[in-house]
Amino acid sequence: MHLQLITLSGVSVDDKIYELMAPTTAGDIAVFPGHEPLVTMAAPGTLVVRHDKKDGDDKLEYFAISGGVIEVNPDSIRVLVDEADHGDDIIEAESQAALERALKLRDEAQDQVELDKAHQLIDRHTVRLRVAELQRRRRR
Secondary structure: OEEEEEEOOEEEEEEEOOEEEEEEOOEEEEEOOOOOOEEEEEOOEEEEEEOOOOOOHHHOEEEEEOOEEEEEEOOEEEEEEOOEEEHHHOOHHHHHHHHHHHHHHHHOOOOHHHHHHHHHHHHHHHHHHHHHHHHHHHHO
């Protein structure tokens, strides 16, 4: 099955895979070769890629994604998101500091617009920290 992960910056992944686990607005889904056609909204969360059927969990690849769209066909998947950060590219200390700043913004919000922006940042950095943790466990 072919995966294309496309962000505003361009194509992040264009590769053959066996399985994709993705967060959607209706809950997490797992997609395997031969999956029924589907178009769904991606939710902010962890995108997990298994490249080969024989790969163990220690070979999974992790991405922190923002919301977007997932298009599934029996032999291909296209994930369109604003941003996707590979687990290896996330610096945990920076994401933790950004999360703390977002929490402070939430606490100091003066109106709904500021509060919504703070919640978006909190969600983004919480996902990034979760992906960084998964990546760290994988390296062990």
